[in-house]
Amino acid sequence: MFRVLSSVFPLRSSLRPEPIPWLQETYLSSFEAQVVATLLVVAVLPVGIRAASHVRSIVRRRNGRQLAEASAVLVLASIVFLSVYAFSVIWQVTYVLSVTLETMLIDRWLAAQQLISVAVVVIAYLAIRFVNRSIDKLAQTNALTKHQSEVAYHVTDIGIVAFAGTVLLTLWGIDLTNIFIGAGAITAVVALTARETLTAMLAGFILLFSRPFAVGDWIEVDETTGIVTDVTIFTTKIQTFGDKHVLIPNDQVTNNPLTNYSKNDQLRIDVDVGVDYTDDLEHARSVIVDAVGDLEEIKNAPNPQVIAKRFDESAVVLECRVWIGDPTMRRKLDAQTAMIEAIMDAFDREGITIPYPQRVHAARDDSGFRVSGPNPEETGIRPIND
Template structure:
């Protein structure tokens, strides 16, 4: 009721304007008439509440739940205020309201401060709703991810509330210096006790603005490789290719080497194959290129490349490099499988051998029998028999 008294004081409203005393003397002089007027007033209040409920349901369907509830509370407040004033007029006890309001009355400057404070709070609420709706529209156009939308909600709400609180405190003449000093001390204590949590949170904001990856991207952080399924302020959730869900703190993501395989629209796949030292290297390279350039998973541009990498123990190693589009782990495995099958088939057709290590077992000059029944002096190796 304090704000109501402030409004009355500012506008200079009187609880007994000139028509009210005349109305009381003419129509509300008898107790029976007063009783009948009370019944009618109660009926009007009940009818008003029913109408307000129906309007609330209609507004909820058209304007949303929050606006409907706020409007319903405002209308109920008006009905209660009107009902109390009506009863005081009917039973000629307006002096009670006058006494109550006079006890609550304050000077005009304080009343103006209250009204401006109420206006600032209402403006901040409306601004938060406008900003949140704008963020929802951006999220629908995929300009913002789910994680970015959630962070944007919190950041915008905190910024609006902090600005409104600063204006209100300044309006009431409260020195903000002590508040800032206290907030700084609290921040220092929290920073010392929850350093890792704050570091992860700051890293989450860095990921929000730098946007090195999105939900659904294939990334590699340290030894974790998989698909990003969710990004929060504190952690990044990765589903590995063996169906493990790994939570990586955001500070580890920002401090470690990050590989985003989905950043580009293509990925290079390397396959090594060995050829015999007697094989013509240029001919083997041409056979590999011809065998892999027409494969379905392999892109035509860039064309497959084959280079000699090193001299192995039993073969010269060739590295076949092919590129795939829209890289995923499944497409990568499929491309490697197709390339290996195509190279194997082409080498068999062209008579090119793929060397592999051979293990040769040779007897020693003196061998020792395993069977204890044979004399050591007369032992003969079974391989020499």
């Protein structure tokens, strides 16, 4: 039977080298010997699995997790292949493997296509790993923000995968014209039905390259003030000082005035105070400057300034301007509170009045005027007092 199969399947001789037939005739000719040999192979399998785990641990310590997983898979595949071959030798059915390999034989062009395809996939995978590691290194040097890193990951990965897919489709003779036409039609439909989403996405890329703020900055946009907690392709997440989490579409961020209070290392705080019209304004200004000049919450340079701002209904309004460093909302509120308390104490000591809103009513000096009209006596109408 083996002679007949050898003439039909030429791979049989390579699967049964010279020692194999002798081992089969000498030690594996009986059913009992075949059962014992099978049990021995089954008993050796756990040892091989432990060896694969040990190899993975060693490679992981030296070369990283991904290479360790690849090494473990390679060892396990080798163990499985050797086990299958051992069973086929023990039970003298190596011709089954010959039939399998015979059906797997392909021509040179198909083999070349497969090899090139595998090479393209491997190169694309290595390129993605290299680019992602480069982005991580840039992020560690603060050259890229977290938002920029995430966007760069997705853009580069999609670009590499798209390029590799185009190469593979061209290699296997698939016409890309119809694909591009279909993709264009789909893009047009998506652009019409999801204009707002696409606009927000484009605005996200604008924020990526312009970098007007970063996570952790104190900003004000579209009447919303707070701390930036996250920035994605589509939205910017802000935590307000009222502990509300607000999601603002990126197109609104780019289309509205944006104030970044954290961009500079200082912030000016203005406090208005009213002074009575009878008080000396020059003296009041110097008292305010002396009162806020020694506060720990404000900076010494620039120096505090006090200007006359406007005439109010019951007071002359003075504006006190001071600066704080490393601006945050807490520092701003603390400085503003300290300024008001210091000004009130200084005004009390100096006898300067902060007037309440009031109106003064005064009678005219002239004798007035008469309202023209019919005489009540002539009309017969008596006054109500009568």
